[in-house]
Amino acid sequence: MAYATLMVQLEVGQSNAGLLQIAGDLAERFHAGIIGIALCQPMPVSFGGGVVAGGHYDLFRDETVTDIQAAEAEFHAALGPRIRDLEWRSLVTPTSLADYLADEARSADLVITKVQHEGALRVSSHHTVMGDLVMQLGRPILIVPPAASRLALQRAIVAWKDSRETRRAVLDALPVLKEAAHVTLVEIAVEEEQGAARARLGQVAGWLKRHGIVADWIAVPSNGDDTTQLNSIVHRMSGDIVVAGAYGHTRLREWVFGGVTRDLLLCADWCSFIAH
Numbered sequence: 001m002a003y004a005t006l007m008v009q010l011e012v013g014q015s016n017a018g019l020l021q022i023a024g025d026l027a028e029r030f031h032a033g034i035i036g037i038a039l040c041q042p043m044p045v046s047f048g049g050g051v052v053a054g055g056h057y058d059l060f061r062d063e064t065v066t067d068i069q070a071a072e073a074e075f076h077a078a079l080g081p082r083i084r085d086l087e088w089r090s091l092v093t094p095t096s097l098a099d100y101l102a103d104e105a106r107s108a109d110l111v112i113t114k115v116q117h118e119g120a121l122r123v124s125s126h127h128t129v130m131g132d133l134v135m136q137l138g139r140p141i142l143i144v145p146p147a148a149s150r151l152a153l154q155r156a157i158v159a160w161k162d163s164r165e166t167r168r169a170v171l172d173a174l175p176v177l178k179e180a181a182h183v184t185l186v187e188i189a190v191e192e193e194q195g196a197a198r199a200r201l202g203q204v205a206g207w208l209k210r211h212g213i214v215a216d217w218i219a220v221p222s223n224g225d226d227t228t229q230l231n232s233i234v235h236r237m238s239g240d241i242v243v244a245g246a247y248g249h250t251r252l253r254e255w256v257f258g259g260v261t262r263d264l265l266l267c268a269d270w271c272s273f274i275a276h
Contacts, residue, residue: 007108018149020078033085036075098132140172140275156180165245169275185217246276
């Protein structure tokens with residue numbers, strides 16, 4: 001199993017230098033091609049009870065076109081000298097950006113994006129709702145912190161939970177785990193489950209070993225705040241990347257996540273490899 005095609009989502013109107021550096025590094029590791037993609041929505045004709053004047057709308061449209069062209073230029077400038085197999089896609093669409101990107105991911109083995117800026121109207125129109133994207137993608141996603149410029153892969157940490165989502169995530173992450181210098185499995189479980197957790201982790205480590213991956217593991221008693229505990233463990237171990245399943249449910253298209261998943265989707269300290 002290997003990644004033949006990576007898809008990297010550039011943030012329109014922002015620098016993507018670190019994201020492209022990481023995408024290029026991974027493509028070189030896996031001898032993969034890269035599809036670059038930039039998406040945004042048109043400015044709404046009304047918001048907050050007011051109406052956007054035609055001149056402002058035209059200015060926004062022109063700036064959006066310019067920003068997409070700049071993203072394409074940045075993509076080719078950063079990766080053209082390094083990667084032979086490059087493709088560019090972009091779109092301004094009134095539909096959900098997560099819906100469109102999920103459809104485009106049919107072409108890729110792994111989607112790479114970054115924790116995106118939020119807030120202003122113009123930025124919001126360029127923003128993909130990460131929760132919607134993860135749950136619809138049907139592909140693993142690597143989420144890169146805004147300030148990151150490299151993925152060292154010295155320490156990969158698998159946040160193990162005995163669930164379909166985690167099993168899917170670890171399977172999808174096998175190429176990354178094979179590249180990591182050290183792999184650690186971590187399960188946070190209540191005291192009564194510690195014996196069962198250790199047995200599970202031993203079995204997972206044995207499965208990984210048959211794939212050529214040597215992993216150590218720890219079972220940690222839960223203190224009731226799994227998010228804080230996981231963060232503490234990753235910081236203590238100097239983790240470069242956390243592999244985890246995404247857990248959530250939807251109600252009228254609003255994804256509701258548990259604390260660990262929500263924290264990983266917005267993490268600014270390390271890369272998160274997520275699958276659902």
